[in-house]
Amino acid sequence: MYRSINDWFEAASSADIDLPTAVLRVEIKETGVSEERIRARIAEALGVMRQAVAEGLESDEPSPSGLTGGRARRLVADGPRLLGPRFTDVLARAIATLEVNARMGLIMAAPTAGAAGVVPAVLLALADERGWTEAQLVDAMLVAGGVGAVIAERASIAGAGGGCQAETGSAAAMSAGAVTWLEGGTPEQVGTAVALTLQGMLGLICDPIAGLVEIPCAYRNATGAVNAIAAAEMALAGLDFPVPVDQVIDVMGEVGRKMDVRYRETALGGLAATPAGQEIAERAGMHELVQLQRKGRTEGEETKRFGPS
């Protein structure tokens, strides 16, 4: 895929094609897979996302750890308050997917399992109201994939690599770019939406309680989705950002590389290492993890050995 957002936009502009088509062409060239097959796979992905959201909104079933389950339903049942039903719907859909993920349900990682709630929350919650067709949603996923691939090349899309800013941050940036494109934004506005999303999530650590992809992950997916919509709203209004999007991505990568290993999905720092976090890990039977949390080790082999991605 492209090495920079700038390369991608220039390729599209010089070939006089739109952003999804530019992604499609590279994917076809690199894999030899046909356009029809690529589009069909994306449509399947959207189907899995829809199903996971529906399942999560319907069921109260707790995860094996008991840490999550039923929150998406509670949120919806309690009704919208501050910003109306659409806002509540976005939050609930993000949480729903993460709750399904936590109880070993079927989900579509985008770009990871831990951030799988963001893209479906943003795209699917707004689709009906905004009148986006299925074909447009497939195109939007191509834009999301293009954004994600550049971030993966230049920075990181994994909490273990660069903290939560890299994981839900990437998912949010992908969503922001996709929505901006769907709403008729120019490539420049798509880039600005990505930049605005990431600048708002810079430095966010990955500190999963008990090392589980549950809390705070479900909530961070919800706020990541909101962040994406906020960025798209501002970018579509023509608000600009003085730092080019590729440079913002590079900063995210740099912050991620310098982030202490305790804050990169090892469950050895942040919320995971608080007294409350340790108690939950202890109850989940993760005694060795708790011992290491208590030692407060920052470096060394032990710390490298933890954490999902």
Added chain:
Amino acid sequence: MTGLFDILGPRMVGPSSSHTAGAARLGYVVQAIIGGVPDSARIGLHGSFAMTGDGHGTKIAITGGLLGYRPDDPRIRDAASAAEQAGLDVTFETLDLGEDAHPNSARFDVLRGDDRITMIGCSIGGGRIRIQRIDGFPVDLSGSLPTVVVQADDVPGTVAEITGMIARRGLNLATIRVDRTGRGEKAMMTIETDAEVPPDLLDELAAKPWAHWIRNVHQLNA
């Protein structure tokens, strides 16, 4: 190189692409290499797999993979009881594969009929895996391409014969790797191709006097 579906995917049973989807994929490739669901499997979990695996369903995901479930198969959730019904005896232990091993590594000691194979593999993120050792031979398998594994005598001309067979069928060879225990002893060959290997090629390979055993690992899409 990052492909579109490295970002949009994998389609998987949660909660973790490395600790669940990758674990299932490791189990799946191991059962493919031994030729089907094993009779028994002893699995040693190393590093993060051992430490945080329980919370991510790593053990049941591996068990599901050994039963032939792909990483997106919802039956993974009930793999432990399914293994019991299928007569697959699975045991897990914690082990230390050393500092150089990937944090998400596992060693598989699997039995099927008269076959016994030991494999070491790791889950490298995003649901992707590597099988790094088969019966002590260093290999490098991802399961993302159709793969043939051949244990053979280390005699001259085997690679040329294999590449010839592949070329005659118009198959495109992606990678071929040969490792051996010593000159004139046994060699382990892993061959990755761009399309599924036709059964008659496997038959032709199996008929070669230098081939001990051959395994076909079907492509596992993300």
